[in-house]
Amino acid sequence: MTTLASSSPTPSPQIELSDLVTGPENELFIDSRIVAAKLEVNHSDWMQNVVKKYQTQIEQEFGVLRFQNGAVLSYKGVANNTQVFVYLTEDQALFLLTLSRNSQAVVQCKANLVKTFAQARRDLEGRNKPQETIKLPEDLLESLKLLVVIETERKALAAANEQLQAATAELQAVNAELAPKAEAADILLEAGSNLTFQEAAQVMGIPGIGRNNLFKALVELKLIINTKHPYQRFVEQGIFVVREEQTNFGVFQQILITQKGLQYIIPLLKEHGKKSSKINDKVADSFRLTPKAS
Known part of the structure; x- marks a missing residue:
């Protein structure tokens, strides 16, 4: 042209x-x-x-x-x-x-x-078309200033990353601590309140522990006197309730285990070698809300 x-x-x-x-x-x-x-x-x-x-x-x-x-x-x-x-x-x-x-x-x-x-x-x-140009520092002083800015930003990013990692670790620890408690709460909610010994044994899922063996274990641990009478202090603590029903043959009494009772009994049985096959150790330990029985 x-x-x-x-x-x-x-x-x-x-x-x-x-x-x-x-x-x-x-x-x-x-x-x-x-x-x-x-x-x-x-x-x-x-x-x-x-x-x-x-x-x-x-x-x-x-x-x-x-x-x-x-x-x-x-x-x-x-x-x-x-x-x-x-x-x-x-x-x-x-x-x-x-x-x-x-x-x-x-x-x-x-x-x-x-x-x-x-x-x-x-x-x-x-x-x-305008050509893209790279702006270079005019002198060494500008280069040094640029390096200082870059290093400052790098340190700030490193510090922020450390804080993020620490917060993540803390959240993971809290989650690890709360997870068993959450699972224990789910078990209690699903179980309901005031369980018979048969129902409680099914919730606990301890091999060899059914209705009768659960009675025997609680007698050995001095929580109940016999199939009709728990120790009064455990009734007062809300571990058991005694249900009475008038029949043609007289007054019928039945011991029921409360949700609080499950929280007390499950870790207590675990300490005496009776571990659940359904509830892992961490979840079992998280049930404990009251002091051990003397």
């Missing part, structure tokens, strides 16, 4: 990038002499019969035509006397080409014109 000038162009079979010229604001033009040469028509006739004829319409739709004085070439490349020519924008040139019959030369000229203008625009965009 060249800048706007009045020098005569040299015809060639196709429209090349070198056939285009750029204006002061990087706008693109093509010389009417080149267009006439590609169309294989006389430039003077084409200017008079086409360009001048449709000048008003062209300028209304596509902007002012830029007329110049210079040598005019015939399609055979023979220079004629100096005459008027015009620099055409892409839109102006394409409009003028639509007014010509679609001969092979016209079709080829249209295709070349579109391709060449498109390539020229891409080249200009690439040429005008």
